[in-house]
Amino acid sequence: MHNLTQNRExxxxxxxxxxxxxxxxxxxxxxxxxxxxxKVTRFAPSPTGYVHMGSLYASLVSERLAHQSNGVFFLxxxxxxxxxxxxxxxxxxxxALSRFGISFDEGVTxxxxxxxxxxxxxxxERMEIYKTFAKRLVEKGLAYPCFxxxxxxxxxxxxxxxxxxxxxYYGEYAVHRNSTLEQVREELSRGKPFVLRVKAPDNxxxxxxxxxxxxxxxxxxxxFQDIVLLKSDGLPTYHFAHVVDDxxxxxxHVTRGDEWLPSAPLxxxxxxxxxxEKPYFAHISPIMKMEGSSKRKLSKRKDxxxxxxxxxxxxxxxxxxxxxxxxxxxxNFEDWRRENPESPNTSFKIxxxxxxxxxxxxxxxxxxxxxxxxxxxxxAEEVYNMSLEWAEEYDSELWALLxxxxxxxxxxxxxxxxxxxxxxxxxxWLDVKPNIFYFFDELFTRDAAEGYNFPDTIPADEVNRLIxxxxxxxxxSDSKDMWFDRVKEFCxxxxxxxxxxxxxxxxxxxxxxxxxxTGIIRVAVTNRRNTPDLYEIMQVMGENMxxxxxxxxxxx
RNA sequence: GGCCCAUUGGUCAAGUGGUCAAGACAUCGCCCUCUCACGGCGGUAACAGGGGUUCGAAUCCCCUAUGGGUCACCA
Numbered sequence: 241m242h243n244l245t246q247n248r249e250x251x252x253x254x255x256x257x258x259x260x261x262x263x264x265x266x267x268x269x270x271x272x273x274x275x276x277x278x279k280v281t282r283f284a285p286s287p288t289g290y291v292h293m294g295s296l297y298a299s300l301v302s303e304r305l306a307h308q309s310n311g312v313f314f315l316x317x318x319x320x321x322x323x324x325x326x327x328x329x330x331x332x333x334x335x336a337l338s339r340f341g342i343s344f345d346e347g348v349t350x351x352x353x354x355x356x357x358x359x360x361x362x363x364x365e366r367m368e369i370y371k372t373f374a375k376r377l378v379e380k381g382l383a384y385p386c387f388x389x390x391x392x393x394x395x396x397x398x399x400x401x402x403x404x405x406x407x408x409y410y411g412e413y414a415v416h417r418n419s420t421l422e423q424v425r426e427e428l429s430r431g432k433p434f435v436l437r438v439k440a441p442d443n444x445x446x447x448x449x450x451x452x453x454x455x456x457x458x459x460x461x462x463x464f465q466d467i468v469l470l471k472s473d474g475l476p477t478y479h480f481a482h483v484v485d486d487x488x489x490x491x492x493h494v495t496r497g498d499e500w501l502p503s504a505p506l507x508x509x510x511x512x513x514x515x516x517e518k519p520y521f522a523h524i525s526p527i528m529k530m531e532g533s534s535k536r537k538l539s540k541r542k543d544x545x546x547x548x549x550x551x552x553x554x555x556x557x558x559x560x561x562x563x564x565x566x567x568x569x570x571x572n573f574e575d576w577r578r579e580n581p582e583s584p585n586t587s588f589k590i591x592x593x594x595x596x597x598x599x600x601x602x603x604x605x606x607x608x609x610x611x612x613x614x615x616x617x618x619x620a621e622e623v624y625n626m627s628l629e630w631a632e633e634y635d636s637e638l639w640a641l642l643x644x645x646x647x648x649x650x651x652x653x654x655x656x657x658x659x660x661x662x663x664x665x666x667x668x669w670l671d672v673k674p675n676i677f678y679f680f681d682e683l684f685t686r687d688a689a690e691g692y693n694f695p696d697t698i699p700a701d702e703v704n705r706l707i708x709x710x711x712x713x714x715x716x717s718d719s720k721d722m723w724f725d726r727v728k729e730f731c732x733x734x735x736x737x738x739x740x741x742x743x744x745x746x747x748x749x750x751x752x753x754x755x756x757x758t759g760i761i762r763v764a765v766t767n768r769r770n771t772p773d774l775y776e777i778m779q780v781m782g783e784n785m786x787x788x789x790x791x792x793x794x795x796x
Numbered sequence: 797g798g799c800c801c802a803u804u805g806g807u808c809a810a811g812u813g814g815u816c817a818a819g820a821c822a823u824c825g826c827c828c829u830c831u832c833a834c835g836g837c838g839g840u841a842a843c844a845g846g847g848g849u850u851c852g853a854a855u856c857c858c859c860u861a862u863g864g865g866u867c868a869c870c871a
Binding site for chain 1: 797798799800801802803806807808809810819820821822829830831832833834835863864865866867868869870871
């Protein structure tokens, strides 16, 4: 057993270079002056550059919590594992999040830049801080060096497995826990590397209860493992860094994936050992994916849609993804949206208590539907600008066509848009090309070369006859009503009923109905059976293009 | 395996002891319509199972099953 002076000696022995004190940092990073109820949250990724859907989800929760309470949302980079570091990773993460409208009030802003007065915000630059608090823990007899090698640890584990005991470094298995100062000195003099471990209370049966803002009251065993605080390279583990950083950065609400729930007792224990006020914890359930008949966490390795850049590539507007996620956070968002169709989604207040405690299945069909609604609400101008921007990066051919004649492109996007019931055909910018290709001869030609999509129910001869005759009566300067009147008249001449009802009443009397005829014209002009308003399409195309399409169809 | 968390229609979910168990997406049917879409109307479809507690249970308790998470000098 160490007494107080021995602890102090040990602390100096382990951290001879640490001169600052915890008190120094308490003054350096004072409690934030914020309005009542303001929340301080953070996003704390490893600098891998990869942003998982689950991370976006969690960061969205954190961001909203902070910003809807006039609080602070900051970015901290958890780069204590060099193996995870990827060149340019930080910038990638920041860029990926900004595409979804998520920005930070303080923290890391780029590879070598940051803002805010609670930094540094990169853990690798906070070594002195961690060591200062580690030293204090040693002084208090709450942490100690452990010289076990990997092999030693393996041996312990093997022993425990054999006896069917809980594996880990604790109690009587914690061989270095009660080393004397002399023993430590000797190991050190032999140049042996060490890790710093917490001296956990040795009572495996004691229970720990805490209130999670999402999961509710959770009861678990108290932590009794002597978890590593400082690795042998001197860098802190997540556990220690989290506690030190979130205290010093004055985080009020720790929002993170629920894979952290099992280590929450450890974290709370550390807060208590350091005599710090505990933050609130909110453990977020993972986003799942259906595989066969069972669900599992969306996987970075297996699922392309787990990577948020997937949505950028597909051309989902960032706001669509965000609204989908907001709805996953609080499902009453949909009701709110219906009542507030014009409000920005940031006006919707999220509530942690309303979050689901179990993992939600990621539903790309629903995302697509929501996105269609959002795009349908955009102006032609917006659709043009956003699809152009997308095309610039992902589809140079489309980009060239859209920028070649801006006015023409915007007229295309104006069809069936802006009215009471806007067309819902575009969910993502990837959908644009297949929806508008027929307005461009080069794309249309390529498409028609694959074959025309005339219905099989009408013989080719009849198709040709209809197009040839229709081309003769087509008058490009007709108003919409006149155009349709003329179509109906044409139908009667050709032996088709001028409306569907008449045909249905007496199918034997006609070759078909007006829908069949317009269907043929539609395919001739667009090579699609489903399109927006045919009249509008032909008006936008212009007379020449329309007539050429008729020719081309007849001579196919 | 230990420890946690969970389980309402195909999916997201409302629901906190008394509801004909909302709504949305998907699906199906009908209507509207030049097609498709949009829109409108309607349909199919759920409290994992078993025990309790209670006048009464999706809601509370226990057990079972299933799913998920976690048990590193990774985060």
